[in-house]
Amino acid sequence: MTNDFEPIIVGFLCNWCSYEGADAAGRARQCYPSNLRVIRVMCSGRVDPQFVFQAFKQGADGVLILGCHPGDCHYKDGNRQALKRYTLIKSMLDAFGIEQDRLRLDWISAAEQEKFVQVVSEMTERVRQLGPLMPRANPLKKLDSNRSTRIENDMRFLQRKHKKISTKARKIESTK
Amino acid sequence: MSTVRIGVFICECGPNIKNAVDLDGLSRFARGLDNVVVAERFALLCSLEGKDTLAKEIQRHRLTRVVIAACSPKEHEHTFKQVMAQAGLNSFLLQIANIREQCAWVISDKTRATQKAQAILEAAVNRVARHEPLEIREIACLPDVVVVGAGMAGISAALTLAQKDRKVHLVEKAPCIGGKVARYEDLFPNLECASCVLDPLLDAVLHHPNIQLWTLSEVKNVLGYFGNYTVEIITKARHVDLQTCIGCGACVEVCPVSVQNEYNEGLDTRKAVYLPYPGALPNLAAIDETHCLRWQSQDCESCQQACPFGSIDYQETDRNMSLKAGAVVIATGFDLFDVTKAPQYGYGKIDNIYTALEFERLVNANGPTQGKLILKDGRVPESIVLIHCVGSRTPRYHQHCSGVCCSYLFKFAHQIRKKIPDATITSLYTDMCLPGKEAQPFSDKIAQKTGLKKIRIKDPAAVTITQDHGRPRVTYTDACDASKSVVADMVVLAPAITGTKDASSLGTLFDIPLGGSGFFVEEQTSLAPVSTPIEGVFVAGCAQGPKEIQAAVSQGQAAAGKILSQLVPGQKRALEAMTAAVDTELCSGCKICLGLCPYKAIVFDDTQQVAGIEEVLCRGCGICAATCPSGAISARHFTDAQLGAEIESLARHTGRENRS
Numbered sequence: 001m002t003n004d005f006e007p008i009i010v011g012f013l014c015n016w017c018s019y020e021g022a023d024a025a026g027r028a029r030q031c032y033p034s035n036l037r038v039i040r041v042m043c044s045g046r047v048d049p050q051f052v053f054q055a056f057k058q059g060a061d062g063v064l065i066l067g068c069h070p071g072d073c074h075y076k077d078g079n080r081q082a083l084k085r086y087t088l089i090k091s092m093l094d095a096f097g098i099e100q101d102r103l104r105l106d107w108i109s110a111a112e113q114e115k116f117v118q119v120v121s122e123m124t125e126r127v128r129q130l131g132p133l134m135p136r137a138n139p140l141k142k143l144d145s146n147r148s149t150r151i152e153n154d155m156r157f158l159q160r161k162h163k164k165i166s167t168k169a170r171k172i173e174s175t176k
Numbered sequence: 177m178s179t180v181r182i183g184v185f186i187c188e189c190g191p192n193i194k195n196a197v198d199l200d201g202l203s204r205f206a207r208g209l210d211n212v213v214v215a216e217r218f219a220l221l222c223s224l225e226g227k228d229t230l231a232k233e234i235q236r237h238r239l240t241r242v243v244i245a246a247c248s249p250k251e252h253e254h255t256f257k258q259v260m261a262q263a264g265l266n267s268f269l270l271q272i273a274n275i276r277e278q279c280a281w282v283i284s285d286k287t288r289a290t291q292k293a294q295a296i297l298e299a300a301v302n303r304v305a306r307h308e309p310l311e312i313r314e315i316a317c318l319p320d321v322v323v324v325g326a327g328m329a330g331i332s333a334a335l336t337l338a339q340k341d342r343k344v345h346l347v348e349k350a351p352c353i354g355g356k357v358a359r360y361e362d363l364f365p366n367l368e369c370a371s372c373v374l375d376p377l378l379d380a381v382l383h384h385p386n387i388q389l390w391t392l393s394e395v396k397n398v399l400g401y402f403g404n405y406t407v408e409i410i411t412k413a414r415h416v417d418l419q420t421c422i423g424c425g426a427c428v429e430v431c432p433v434s435v436q437n438e439y440n441e442g443l444d445t446r447k448a449v450y451l452p453y454p455g456a457l458p459n460l461a462a463i464d465e466t467h468c469l470r471w472q473s474q475d476c477e478s479c480q481q482a483c484p485f486g487s488i489d490y491q492e493t494d495r496n497m498s499l500k501a502g503a504v505v506i507a508t509g510f511d512l513f514d515v516t517k518a519p520q521y522g523y524g525k526i527d528n529i530y531t532a533l534e535f536e537r538l539v540n541a542n543g544p545t546q547g548k549l550i551l552k553d554g555r556v557p558e559s560i561v562l563i564h565c566v567g568s569r570t571p572r573y574h575q576h577c578s579g580v581c582c583s584y585l586f587k588f589a590h591q592i593r594k595k596i597p598d599a600t601i602t603s604l605y606t607d608m609c610l611p612g613k614e615a616q617p618f619s620d621k622i623a624q625k626t627g628l629k630k631i632r633i634k635d636p637a638a639v640t641i642t643q644d645h646g647r648p649r650v651t652y653t654d655a656c657d658a659s660k661s662v663v664a665d666m667v668v669l670a671p672a673i674t675g676t677k678d679a680s681s682l683g684t685l686f687d688i689p690l691g692g693s694g695f696f697v698e699e700q701t702s703l704a705p706v707s708t709p710i711e712g713v714f715v716a717g718c719a720q721g722p723k724e725i726q727a728a729v730s731q732g733q734a735a736a737g738k739i740l741s742q743l744v745p746g747q748k749r750a751l752e753a754m755t756a757a758v759d760t761e762l763c764s765g766c767k768i769c770l771g772l773c774p775y776k777a778i779v780f781d782d783t784q785q786v787a788g789i790e791e792v793l794c795r796g797c798g799i800c801a802a803t804c805p806s807g808a809i810s811a812r813h814f815t816d817a818q819l820g821a822e823i824e825s826l827a828r829h830t831g832r833e834n835r836s
């Protein structure tokens with residue numbers, strides 16, 4: 001089956017390894033699908049779950065988060081935070097009817113231009129198969145109406161679960 | 177937003193971008209974007225004329241923000257930031273649209289490349305509209321340095337650093353300096369006498385006007401940041417006056433207590449008041465409170481009475497000192513793998529099995545046997561087996577190769593041959609590691625001269641030592657898989673070199689992670705081997721990884737060089753401008769961010785119940801901003817609004833049609 005759907009993939013690349021890896025692919029003139037649109041962040045740990053939902057809501061068909069390999073993060077362990085959040089976001093995607101495969105986290109070092117190309121190609125192909133997220137307006141409506149309430153509440157809840165927070169802090173939070 | 181005037185400058189980059197992207201189309205597209213007042217293409221923006229034109233255009237169009245569509249920001253963001261500053265704009269009001277590495281070079285179809293370039297450009301324009309000018313703050317720095325560890329690396333660093341306008345605090349746990357090397361007899365590769373090479377250096381340290389030596393001292397706490405550290409140390413009471421003691425040893429003679437001497441690897445005993453080993457520098461006695469009778473509530477005063485100079489002071493107490501410094505060098509050296517953990521070697525159970533460090537003391541003229549190589553019962557050994565890779569290169573204990581053992585075992589063979597002309601010397605090795613310009617010729621020469629018998633064994637763990645009529649019997653599997661054994665008078669083991677036992681507590685204090693085998697993790701293995709993830713804290717010598725003396729000295733000097741170039745007396749240090757900021761109105765005081773900051777840069781104000789950022793510590797990773805459930809933390813230059821503008825432009829943009 002041929003499929004001429006051209007998905008939009010928004011990629012968050014950390015400044016120190018993955019963005020370098022993408023640049024290296026460029027310097028090596030390695031062609032890869034033009035579907036990836038890159039946003040440079042200092043660390044994969046900067047990627048707020050909201051960014052991912054915002055990207056889906058505003059038209060992205062897939063989201064890629066790329067960071068340094070575990071142990072190589074320029075800021076010690078920002079990528080570990082990214083991994084934690086990624087698991088969190090994945091578990092929430094289902095709730096909005098977004099296929100989990102539309103989000104991918106991977107580690108790309110500055111030298112791994114080939115892996116970068118491979119990951120981007122695989123991701124593009126996978127999302128191409130899944131088809132556009134847009135026409136099935138449902139999940140996006142859900143995202144829209146829920147953006148400020150549901151997601152945030154869920155996020156807070158899950159984050160709390162990760163870190164034990166004092167009841168006092170929670171009280172302050174709920175009175176806001 | 178009426179005052180936002182954005183200029184878009186598109187670089188052809190020679191043929192690189194020009195041939196791959198429709199630049200006229202891209203300029204036209206740019207002119208249609210919000211707030212864009214000018215959009216032009218140029219041949220080569222990073223050239224001298226290019227930069228010149230850019231500066232003029234900025235002024236001519238009274239631009240307030242600039243987007244440059246060109247190569248990767250990694251390549252020329254810095255260049256264009258300088259142009260911004262020249263043209264009188266804050267350099268943070270710039271955004272680079274990477275249409276070369278991300279576009280021209282990786283998409284062969286011109287239409288697609290142009291579409292993607294448009295998306296990238298639109299995102300840049302929408303982002304830059306939300307940029308805020310940032311100020312690069314500078315702080316005054318202390319030029320002084322604390323060096324922890326007075327072994328080869330620490331001493332090299334201290335001597336390189338100490339100069340006019342710069343004081344070095346050299347903090348050493350032992351009562352003497354020179355580390356382990358000062359207790360060796362000969363040095364690889366020239367076999368010169370260790371103390372002849374070292375003593376002048378140690379003297380230079382002791383008499384340097386700008387080196388303050390703190391012996392018997394350990395780091396207890398560390399506060400501050402690059403440029404302004406406070407290192408709190410505790411200096412144990414020596415009970416001997418530094419000024420009047422001449423190290424005559426009169427006190428030692430009369431002391432009634434006898435304990436194992438750790439400075440001779442426990443091979444003999446010392447007194448409770450002691451000089452670590454003959455020739456130890458500084459040449460001063462010290463009283464060891466854990467063993468001295470006075471601290472066991474007895475009334476001994478022998479040493480005080482014997483001292484001809486009245487140097488003994490029982491009242492002296494431990495002192496806490498606060499050292500101020502701009503930077504720190506950690507050079508705490510190594511320990512050997514504890515061979516009792518590998519019972520197959522019989523170490524500690526069978527007599528006449530020694531570790532390499534013990535052997536160094538045995539052959540040392542100042543050692544427990546005055547350099548006589550003898551067995552426990554006083555006989556001269558007739559056969560000695562040297563065993564390589566003890567506890568190293570094996571998944572069971574340590575996976576790394578210590579890199580120096582093969583060389584020093586050849587040195588040992590030479591020393592044995594010199595002392596016992598007719599002893600048989602056998603070495604059991606798996607692979608020879610003799611890198612560099614000296615080791616291979618050195619070992620060839622010694623193997624030939626000493627008649628060393630080299631037996632290749634199957635793998636480092638293929639050795640077991642048992643007792644055979646009181647002598648060690650070494651059973652091994654050779655390279656051909658045959659099980660063989662040899663009985664020897666003496667066995668010398670080359671245990672893996674590991675980080676020191678107290679490295680982990682030091683690592684916690686400085687917040688520097690330890691890697692496998694207890695070595696400090698450097699910032700970047702190949703390019704920043706003496707830097708650590710913490711700015712202003714450097715690591716040198718075997719604390720960073722096993723290495724030979726030459727390499728440890730190089731690292732000490734390299735760490736010093738880094739500091740000399742970064743902490744110039746009288747010069748300020750620029751701080752990171754892209755730091756995090758807390759909106760205290762929004763902060764709910766939940767404290768989630770506190771534990772996540774890799775640099776402990778978030779402080780909590782208990783009275784206000786809000787978080788705040790210690791800007792000198794913040795490195796701008798943005799982890800806290802992504803985590804804050806209240807959206808109270810923003811990452812400067814990577815704010816939600818700025819990244820959100822990019823997300824929106826990129827997610828929506830298709831180039832041909834608008835999907836929203």
Ligand code: FES
Pocket residue numbers: 014015016017018042043044045066067068072073074075077078079
């Ligand atoms: S800097 Fe690359 S993941 Fe943190």
